[in-house]
Amino acid sequence: MALSLGWHIILASFGVAWPAMILVAHWRGVYRRDDVALGLAQRWAKVSAVLFAIGAVSGTVLSFEMGLLWPGLMGRYGGVLGLPFAFEGLSFFVEAIFLGLYLYGWGRIPPRRHLLMLVPMAAAGVVGSYCVISVNAWMNMPVGFRLVDGQVVDVNPWAVLFNPGAILQFAHMWVAAYMIVGFLVAGVYAAGMLRGRYDRHHRLGFTIPLVFASAGALVQPLVGHVLGLRIAEAQPAKLAAFELATDTESPSPLRLGGLLINGQVRYSLDIPSLGSIIARNSFTAPVQGLDTIAPTDEPPINITHVAFQSMVGIGTLLFLAVALYWFARWRGRDLLSNRWALRFAVLAGPLGVLAMELGWVATEVGRQPWVVYGYLRTRDAAGDNPQIWILLVATAVLYTGLTIGAALVLRSMARRWRAGEEDLPSPYGPQSDAAGGSRPPTDREATTP
Template identity: 85%
Template sequence: MALSLGWHIVLASFGVAFPAMILVAHWRGVYRDDADALTLARRWAKVSAVLFAIGAVSGTVLSFEMGLLWPGLMGPFGDVLGLPFAFEGLSFFVEAIFLGIYLYGWGRLPPRLHLLMIVPMAVAGVVGTYCVISVNAWMNMPVGFRIEDGEVVDVDPWAVLFNPGAVLQFAHMWVAAYMVAGFLVAGVYAAGMLRGRRDRHHRLGFTVPFAFASVGAVVQPFVGHLLGLRIAEAQPAKLAAFELATETESPSPLRLGGLLIDGEVRYSLDIPGLGSIIARNSFTEPVVGLNTIPAADQPPVNITHIAFQTMVGIGTLLFAVAVIYWLARWRGRDLAANRWALRLAVAAGPLAVVALEAGWIATEVGRQPWVVYGVLRTPDAAGDNPDIWMLLVATAILYTVLTVGAVTVLRSMARRWRAGEEDLPSPYGPQAESPVPR
């Protein structure tokens, strides 16, 4: 499940964020008569179609894994989780339909109507992601049901869909998606500029996604802070692992680095009092220590702590990159012409992916030993299929093939675009027609 989620979440980020970038480029092309922007929109749409196709495969694998790997969750709680997953499925089909209309609408729909086809595609991507995140938020803060004589009763699916943790957790993921997609796409054009392709097409292709990613990088620390305050109340064991708090201290220090070895914190840099300020929004409120939590209810501390600090550390670095770039641009300096700045822009994409993966590791591992916090433990939710390793191997092979295939197709598309083949054929697409006049 970790392999599938870790692979799929990158594609999901593009499903959330890429349509908005395409919309901006297409709007600029239509309303400002910008041929380069229109070219970007058309190319990005085809890239989006490739990513959507392989994301559909991994999403289907995930839907099967929910039942195969977690019968103890889906059996008793299927009615609880049915509505969010149903809405996610509907959103997927809406997104697919309008992506198809948009792809085949070039030269066939009036430009302004064609532009509007991106809107439902973007909205569907956001709604579908919210529905999935609401399920995960419910697992962290379960509501909307009662357990009577071992049976789940009085299910309120709307309470599940709009549970107390859903909005903030979705906001955290939504912003992260813009960072991942924005920095990765910008990095592609930054790499092109490093190779001497400094035309306006590459500069615009860098600037639009980098602007989206920069907004995300600046907003994310504030969203994360608000989410952290909620975790302090709802999941104190997770926060204790995040902060490597072995004992309750008032005020609590901020520990940078460090490992818990034989019950003692080693190799950490402690900043007195800052832990309470960041984690509790207070100068005196303590972070509850692990010593107050039964050992059976504690998460794997070192994995959770390292993943959390990796996410925060990379997020802080990307925040600084975004702020410095736009300040320099405001002061008239063209960092897009600086090779070291371009190298950093190329690195920002993979770093954003690492931060995204680390954040999900911190969230999921930090909730252990619970699948549904305080209600259902992981051993009780997981299946006991003795052939699980065969499924893991098959899944790993499938994702390897999909990754190689996607990279091969995208690189081929890029080479043909650079060679001047602008109208790449789409599978099963109609023949190109003359553009509809404005």
């Protein structure tokens, strides 16, 4: 499940964030008559279709794994989780339908109406991701049911969908999606500029996604801080692992680095009182320590702590980098001519992906030993089929093949675009007549009097 989720979450982020970036580029192309922006929108849409198709495969694998790997969870709580998963499925179909309309609408739908195809596509990506995140938030803060003699009764599916942790956890993931997609796409154009392609196509292709990524990087620390305050009340064991708080102290220090070895904290840098300020919004409020948690309820401390602090460290680095970039822009300096700045821009995408993966490790490992916090332990939720390793091998082979295939297809598309082939053929779509027949007008041509 970790392999599947870790691989799929990257593609899901593109479904959440990239339609908004395509919308901005297309809007600029239509309303400002910017052919470069319109060309970017068309290229990005075709890349988005490739990623969407691959994400559909991994999403299908995940739906099977929910039943195969977690019979204890779905057998007992399937009725609780049905509504969010149903809405997620509907959102997927809406996104697929409007992506198809957008792809095949070039030159066939009036420009402004064509632009509107992106709105439901973007909305469906957001709604679908919210539904999935609401399930995970419910697993962290379960509500909307009663347990009577081991049976789930009085299910309120709307309370599950809008549980207390859903909005904040979704906001954290939503902002992260804009960060990693923005940095990854901007990094592609930064790599092009490092190879000497300083044309307007590369500059605009860099700037639009970087604006989204920068907004996410600047907002994310605040969202994470507010979410951390909720964790202090709902999951004190997870927060204790995050902060490596072995004892309850008032005020609590902030421990940078460190490992728990034989019950003792080693190799950490302790900053007095800062733990209470960051984790509790107080100068004196204590962070509940592991000394108050039963050993059977403790998560794997070191994995949770290292993952959490690494995520925060990368997020802080990206925050400082974008703040410096826009400050330099404000001061009139063009960092796009600085090769070190471009190299960091290329690196920012993988760093963002790593931060998101580490955040999910901290969230999921930090909830252990619970799948449904306080109600269902992992050992009771997981299946025990001795042949499950076959599924793991098959999944690894599948994802490896999909990754290689996606890389080959995208590299082929990029080479053909650089060679001047603007109109790459789309399967099942009407094509231009090579013998000189008519073709549908482009959006740019359709707006010309």
